[in-house]
Amino acid sequence: MLHCAWVRAIMPALAVALALAPAAAAQDAPRQTLSKSEFTAEIQKIWDMKDQHATAGYETLLTRGDLTEGQVRFVQRALIDQRKNKGDDMAGALRDLKSYVADNADTINEAYLRDGEFFLGQLVATADRVAKRSPASDAPQYLSDVWALGYWSDAVALLRANLEPGEVLLEDMERTGQLCQARSKEDADYTHNLNGRDHDLSFCPDNHTPLYASPQPFQGDKLRQTAQDLWNEARSYRSTLSAMRMELNKQQK
Numbered sequence: 508m509l510h511c512a513w514v515r516a517i518m519p520a521l522a523v524a525l526a527l528a529p530a531a532a533a534q535d536a537p538r539q540t541l542s543k544s545e546f547t548a549e550i551q552k553i554w555d556m557k558d559q560h561a562t563a564g565y566e567t568l569l570t571r572g573d574l575t576e577g578q579v580r581f582v583q584r585a586l587i588d589q590r591k592n593k594g595d596d597m598a599g600a601l602r603d604l605k606s607y608v609a610d611n612a613d614t615i616n617e618a619y620l621r622d623g624e625f626f627l628g629q630l631v632a633t634a635d636r637v638a639k640r641s642p643a644s645d646a647p648q649y650l651s652d653v654w655a656l657g658y659w660s661d662a663v664a665l666l667r668a669n670l671e672p673g674e675v676l677l678e679d680m681e682r683t684g685q686l687c688q689a690r691s692k693e694d695a696d697y698t699h700n701l702n703g704r705d706h707d708l709s710f711c712p713d714n715h716t717p718l719y720a721s722p723q724p725f726q727g728d729k730l731r732q733t734a735q736d737l738w739n740e741a742r743s744y745r746s747t748l749s750a751m752r753m754e755l756n757k758q759q760k
Contacts, residue, residue: 540575550585559683559719562586562594580614583607595679596657596722597630598737605744612751617759620752627745630656634741637734647673653730656737659685659721661730667710674699681708684717 541549553564565586569579587607591600604623608615633652642649642665650672654662663685666672672680677699680686686708689695695707711717726733 540573541571541578546574546578550581553585557682558593558679559595562589562596563719565589580607580611584619590657590722591626591630594722595655595659597626597633597655598657599722600626601630601737601741601744608748608751615751615755617752617755620748620755623748624745624752627741627748630741631738631745634734634738638731638738642668642670646670647676651676654679656734657721657723658726658730658733659683659723660725661721661727663710664725664727672697677706677708681706683719684715685711685721687711687715 549568553561553568556564565582568574568582569586574582583603584607587600587603590596590603594600604626608623633655637649637652637656640649650662650665650670653665654676659680662676663680677686677697678701681688681699686697687710689707689709692698692705692707694709696709698705698707700706
């Protein structure tokens with residue numbers, strides 16, 4: 508009888524222990540990650556994409572839970588490069604660069620810091636043009652600069668104010684869905700030629716959802732001040748990277 512009573516007493520605890528055992532085993536099991544060949548295949552897919560499509564590809568890859576720490580760092584750096592070049596989001600590239608350097612300060616080398624300084628010099632020049640120049644003085648350049656900084660909605664708004672865009676910008680706006688296909692050539696607000704074929708474009712309806720949203724929020728009348736603030740931030744951070752690079756040089760001597 509005592510034996511039966513003891514068994515009955517420990518049964519609840521035993522049941523809990525058995526229930527928790529699979530969960531504990533799952534937590535202890537090593538996380539499955541992409542092999543080198545699998546990761547290379549995923550990166551190759553993105554390299555085959557064009558401009559803003561590649562930006563989205565890197566962003567999606569970073570949301571996966573099966574990347575190693577090294578693979579995550581590779582994708583983060585690739586995304587920064589994409590934003591600051593063909594991805595047309597220099598403001599976003601600055602944000603990501605600051606975060607990456609802060610998280611990986613012990614592994615950053617001189618070449619990467621020097622590359623960051625070069626990009627920040629480009630950002631300073633671009634933001635300065637947006638902050639200080641008149642849009643009408645060189646409309647295609649001004650629109651391209653606003654777009655390159657990542658303020659796509661503002662670039663479209665400036666188009667509506669009758670600023671004339673360049674061919675490359677029209678291609679970018681079509682690719683991202685910031686401008687729509689015109690119903691007919693007569694209805695087109697703009698036409699650009701790509702691979703020997705005319706693309707007739709018009710402003711999108713108010714209820715339109717673009718394929719890719721503007722990376723940075725609409726600024727409107729605050730655009731010039733926002734560009735000035737970005738100019739200040741980029742100059743300051745360029746000095747920070749320069750100081751880090753000089754300190755690294757001292758440590759290596």
